[in-house]
Amino acid sequence: MEKLGKGWFSEISDLWPGQCFSLQVKEVLYKDKSDYQDILIFESTNNGRALALDGIIQATQKDEFSYQEMITFIPLCAHKNPQKVLIVGGGDGGVAREVQKHPLVKEIVQVEIDGKVVEASKKYLPFMAKGFNSPKVDLKICDGFEYMKNHKNEFDVIITDSSDPVGPAVNLFTESYYKLLKEALKPNGIISCQAGTVWSDLPHVKKTVANCKQHFKTVKYAYSSVPSYPDGQIGYLVATSDENNDLKTPKYKFTQKQIDELELKFYNDEIHSAAFVLPNFVRKQVQN
CATH class of the missing domain: 3.40.50.150 (Vaccinia Virus protein VP39)
Incomplete structure (x- = not known):
């Protein structure tokens, strides 16, 4: 959840060091922590709704x-x-x-x-x-x-x-x-x-x-x-x-x-x- 800042979600991970992908956030729809991972769903400006687990994008409505x-x-x-x-x-x-x-x-x-x-x-x-x-x-x-x-x-x-x-x-x-x-x-x-x-x-x-x-x-x-x-x-x-x-x-x-x-x-x-x-x-x- 700390990856939400100044109206943007930034996907920062050790899996791809030195780079990140960011989406502008219109509205946070859901955020919670399950027994397994952090869950975040938000409405983005260009990609529609997006699902992120543990700070990593799983899917966006656009693609x-x-x-x-x-x-x-x-x-x-x-x-x-x-x-x-x-x-x-x-x-x-x-x-x-x-x-x-x-x-x-x-x-x-x-x-x-x-x-x-x-x-x-x-x-x-x-x-x-x-x-x-x-x-x-x-x-x-x-x-x-x-x-x-x-x-x-x-x-x-x-x-x-x-x-x-x-x-x-x-x-x-x-x-x-x-x-x-x-x-x-x-x-x-x-x-x-x-x-x-x-x-x-x-x-x-x-x-x-x-x-x-x-x-x-x-x-x-x-x-x-x-x-x-x-x-x-x-x-x-x-x-x-x-x-x-x-x-x-x-x-x-x-x-x-x-x-x-x-x-x-x-x-x-x-x-x-x-x-x-x-x-x-x-x-x-x-x-x-």
Whole structure:
């Protein structure tokens, strides 16, 4: 909360030293401290409503759809028949909003550890939290690690919508976490996880990919632009045990009519494949 000053919110973190991203604040809508983190929701001048956890922006109304759609539809459309999906985290409801749109998805289980984020999002971020209203979604306020330990070989796709690798999310980037994900998947299932930015912390991205490769045969790093995230870029770690699935080629392609009806603002089958094309300096560290 100390990062609010003189009418501006400034995102200052050791994760990206020497720089910060700031938004002008019109009105603070909600601030509280849960058992896990500081929660702040405010109305900004240019980006609409914004959610910050422990001083780090998680989503803004202006550009959140890029992240939500890409972390969701890359794995869903790379799978032949994604009927049952697990969402780990995602307390703002944005990923649930997108997953429930996919015509082949029949059942969504979401496990979020911080109930206060969910309740605040329902009240102040309804454009994302409306995802919880889908009859496909079964929301559980619990520890994702413990849930997966008790649910093996159950899901076609698992999406980890985590905050950055500090605080309660730090364990969601470890080798042991990817082992849990693999065990909770059905054969040839696919995972998709928030995987950081190559501009601020390429060593972290490289390490995360290496951790994942200890348990999955096909591991890829994709990315999209999200202006309100550090350096305007965010990555997605996508992986499967299916050696014959390159993940870059969508198995399910939305028609233009579906894109319009489902209100997809960012994702399409061409951007799906393009998201895996890496700059040379990244390709040297992360072999796609």
